[in-house]
Amino acid sequence: MKKQTAKSLRAFAIELAAYSVLVIVYFFLVLHLLGDWLYHLEAHHRYTYAGVALLLIAGQAVVLDTVTTLLFRVLRGRRK
């Protein structure tokens, strides 16, 4: 049981490290590129901004959830 917990923790630590790298790349690429466009939308087209905001947060949720699940599966699979 203890071995299993240690294995899970190790896999989680590796997952966290890989995820951190992805998130940093994401910050610099996606948010930097989207920033000005979203600022403009928020100032001039509120309804479009509201729709885009919802799509962005929902899309990010699905994509990041898939990425973390895949990462976890790959790491687990390698350990087995």
Added chain:
Amino acid sequence: MFFPISNTDINPIYLVVVGFIIGILGGFFGVGGSFIAGPALRLMGVDWNYAVGTDLAHIVGKSIVAARQHRSLGNVDLKLGLIMALGTIGGAEVGAQFIQALKRAGNVNTVVSFVAIVVYFSISVFMLWESHKTLRSAKGRSPQRLSGVKEDHSAFGPITQKIQRVKIWPMISLPTSGIREISLWTILLVAFIGGIFSGFLGGGAGYIRMPSMVYVLGIPTHLAVGTDLFEIVISASYGTFTHAIKGNVDILIALVMHTGAVIGAQIGVVATQYFAGPKIRLAFVPLPLIGAAIVIYTLITGHKF
């Protein structure tokens, strides 16, 4: 990192860490965590209107992740969640109208603060009493019945059964939640009351809806957590849209916070598998108390963090 929409400068690591903590709470308890996210954003100089709207947007993303995870574990009752979403949206509008009336009367901050303290404190005391009583009575039961099976007893069970016997047409069944027959109006009323608190006190009001689903509707705790998250996705999306139209959402902050919440939510969901229902409810007790402490602090000092 500069966020031009709300005109604030915030360290993204701070946002990711806050998102991570709220993600764990959300995945484990099925709450939005607005009582932490709002003050955490305010602490960094974000205006209250942006803190409230941005928190709602972040709740949408976090709840999608946690609800997907709970769904894969069989912890989401879609039928119940959709019905509750209707009641919650209606209630949220009524709650917002109460706020508008208090604004006109000029005593919104005092009234909302006192209601929040009473509600948060009552929930904590009730859940502490109930989960303690349930855990104590579980000790007397045969260990064979408890081992291997995710049982979910509640000391409030007899009252829940009486509520389920209320026959007001139309009656519906919730097979996923193990409920043979319950009045549609009972579900809508529970959701509506939760919605009033959401509109009145802000956030997703999971702190009142999750316990209500367990004690009033008789939904097993694991299912209540998952279904509440699914319901929050719908009601918080509605809230995000209306706040964004009013210029209260900085989606860039929400997106950064959410990157931490994704990992946190997954940890929270997995953790529910290792705890029985009454233990999850017992662990929930300090959360509303934290909210009450924050409100008392602001009342005494006059500071809004």
